[in-house]
Each structure stands twice: as structure tokens, then as C-alpha cells.
Amino acid sequence: MKEDFYNFQAQTTPHPLAIEISRAEGVYIYDSHEKKYLDFVAGVSANSLGHNPPRVIQAIQNQLTKYMHVMVYGEFIQKPSLELCKLLAKHLPESLSTTYLTNSGTEATEGAMKLAKKWTGRSELIACKNGYHGNTQGAMSVSGAEQQNRAFRPLIPGIRFIEFNNENDLQKITEKTAAIVLETIQGGAGFIAPQNDYLVKVRKRCDEVGALFILDEIQTGFGRTGKLFGFENYRCTPDVLITGKGLGGGMPIGAFISSKEKMAVLKEAPTLGHITTFGGHPVIAAAALATLQEITEGNLMPEALRKEKLIRSLLTHPEIKEIRGIGLMLAILVKSPATASKIILKCLEKGLILFWLLFEEKAIRITPPLTITDDEIKEGCAILLQTISELKES
Numbered sequence: 001m002k003e004d005f006y007n008f009q010a011q012t013t014p015h016p017l018a019i020e021i022s023r024a025e026g027v028y029i030y031d032s033h034e035k036k037y038l039d040f041v042a043g044v045s046a047n048s049l050g051h052n053p054p055r056v057i058q059a060i061q062n063q064l065t066k067y068m069h070v071m072v073y074g075e076f077i078q079k080p081s082l083e084l085c086k087l088l089a090k091h092l093p094e095s096l097s098t099t100y101l102t103n104s105g106t107e108a109t110e111g112a113m114k115l116a117k118k119w120t121g122r123s124e125l126i127a128c129k130n131g132y133h134g135n136t137q138g139a140m141s142v143s144g145a146e147q148q149n150r151a152f153r154p155l156i157p158g159i160r161f162i163e164f165n166n167e168n169d170l171q172k173i174t175e176k177t178a179a180i181v182l183e184t185i186q187g188g189a190g191f192i193a194p195q196n197d198y199l200v201k202v203r204k205r206c207d208e209v210g211a212l213f214i215l216d217e218i219q220t221g222f223g224r225t226g227k228l229f230g231f232e233n234y235r236c237t238p239d240v241l242i243t244g245k246g247l248g249g250g251m252p253i254g255a256f257i258s259s260k261e262k263m264a265v266l267k268e269a270p271t272l273g274h275i276t277t278f279g280g281h282p283v284i285a286a287a288a289l290a291t292l293q294e295i296t297e298g299n300l301m302p303e304a305l306r307k308e309k310l311i312r313s314l315l316t317h318p319e320i321k322e323i324r325g326i327g328l329m330l331a332i333l334v335k336s337p338a339t340a341s342k343i344i345l346k347c348l349e350k351g352l353i354l355f356w357l358l359f360e361e362k363a364i365r366i367t368p369p370l371t372i373t374d375d376e377i378k379e380g381c382a383i384l385l386q387t388i389s390e391l392k393e394s
Helices: 002-008 054-064 079-090 105-120 137-141 146-152 167-172 198-209 260-266 282-297 300-314 337-349 374-393
Strands: 021-025 028-031 036-039 098-102 124-128 159-162 177-183 212-216 240-243 254-258 322-326 329-333 363-366
Touching: 036 374, 054 282, 079 098, 079 282, 098 105, 098 260, 105 124, 105 137, 105 177, 105 212, 105 240, 105 254, 105 260, 137 146, 159 167, 167 198, 177 198, 198 212, 282 300, 300 322, 300 329, 300 374, 337 363, 337 374
Parallel strands: 124 159, 124 177, 177 212, 212 240
Antiparallel strands: 021 028, 028 036, 098 254, 240 254, 322 329, 329 363
């Protein structure tokens, strides 16, 4: 399989981890030799409920017996998609009542950008340096990482970049600005949280100049920060909310959410202002609905904050310089990129899955499933600490 993987499947890096997967359940992944790996990454924050969650599997199976794809998005009424949108509205502010379902977070970013331009009649977009919103050309255009973007220019024009948490930069949002696009917590940059009511001040500036405030909750959404959405921790509400990853319970989905009034501008002048074939797919929507029900009906959200405290109490080591993040969206910072890579790869050998962040090379991602138990947290943290100590000695 490995030789075929390299020969026939396009690669994203020169050195993929290339573990041959046979099955996965709960917080464990098993390779083709039945080696067990404790998953501290959750598919990069996507597997909110772990692997093969029973309620999600049952929802998928039930929907498969009824129908799969029947028509392009938005034409037919399909119960799983409609019920998912209704449940999202129930748990969001009234100004975020209407959902457009997509296949991924990056597609949701594209839709949100188009919505902002159509609603405001403006073309300029503001985004943050070292932000990350996806890898299509539109999403890349508002992702302020030149090392990723330079090979693919020209991208979309009319994008200006500011520094996250820099209040002085907010004056760059003007009457020419259609929207500012931010991550609630900057993910790829190293899990950098907003400080000093930064998001509240962004909200105020947008209101002053008539720009839309778009928040990317692709990583921070669905309980990972102790709230259903990260913005609930920071006393602000965006005009447009972008989601993805954790909503699908392991299935591919994204969404952008706004008011009914704003969303209406995409359906005329021109009609089909934003379209997708498979967005809102009934099987995917059924999985997402079950995931959202599981997260909102139980105690997984407050438990994420308690588990954060447990992880922080366990991960004390001279080589750990800092732990950033909130809830089960954490990153540990070590002294160098080389050290981070050695720790990640050595832990993998020991059966613990950790991962890198895009732009902060000294960081190690810890984003386990929300369902992880205290014993599993202790198991993973013990492997991590042992590995750090061994590498220091060597």
C-alpha cells in the first residue's frame, strides 16, 4: 500500500506520516499491523466525538436507507439538511439564523467573502497576517502567510492585512471595506487568543464604517473552547459565521451563517449567486445533525474546560515554554522547530498522535476528541513528557 500511496495518490508534503490505517474507534486509530495510536489531534479538530461515534454512525445508516444525493443544493427540501440548519439557528443569536451548507470550511470562506461584497457593494477585504481560512484561491487571498501564497500569485486583489490584536490597525477598516475576516483564535499562527476585548473593538469599528464582521470558527466551533462557538467567550457576535471541521463528526462539511436578510442577496441579481452540487448532502447533514445534538445535549462543552485544566496540570516540564489556547484547542511551545518535530515523530513511534501548526513551527498541536477520558489524557501526557525527557537527555 505504501508504494502505491506514493505512486498514485497526490501528496501534500515531501514526507507524509504514511501510516496504513485499518480501523479507528473512540480516541484510538489502528494501523495495518494492529498497532494502536492514541489520537491527540482528532483529524485536526474535525473528529469532535472521536472515531466512529455510535450516534453518528446510526444517523448515517438510517439516512442511507432513504436517499443520498437527489438534487443540487437549495432546490429540494431534504429533512436532514433542514433540521441541521434549524438546530444551528436554535443555538445561535437571532442575527445568525440562516445557514448555507457547503462541503468544507474553505468553501464556506468563499461564500462568506462573496456575501460581504454583494451585501455592501464594496470590494475591499481586510484580513490578518498569519491567518488561515482555507486553501482555495479566494481563501488563500485572505490568509496572510506569504510563504504559502507567493507561488500562486496573482490571487484576489483588494485584500489588506493587519496584525491580530493590534488595535491601532483597526483604523484601516474604512468605508471602502466590505468585511474583515478573522479567526476567533488564530490557529495556524500558534493558537493566539484575542486580548483586551479585541473582538469587541473589531465589532465596534465595523459598525462605524458599515463593514461586515466575518468570524472563522472552523477550528474553534462545536464545543472545543467550552462554548458551542468560540466567539461566545469574547462578548461579540459576527455578521457572518464560518464553520466546518468539528460539525461533521468525521464527515466533510462546512457552512456560512448570517441573517435571512443578508443571505437573500445571493439568490437574485444574479440568481444562483452561490451554488454547490453536494453542499447539504443528506447523509453528511444527518451525521452533522447527530454530532450537534450530541454536543449540545450533554456536558462535553463544560468538560472541555475541565479537561484543559487537567492537561495544563500534567504538562509541566522545563522544555515546555508555554501552553496556548482554550479548552481542547491547545498548543505547547518548545524551544525550536527541530525540537517540536522530534517530539511529534518520536511520540508517533510510541503510539501518540500529535501534529504541527501551519505557521508557528515551535508549536505542537493538542486537539483531542471532546470525548477523551481523563485516563486517556493522562496516558497521552505521560508519553509526551517521557519523550521530551528522553530527547533532552540524548
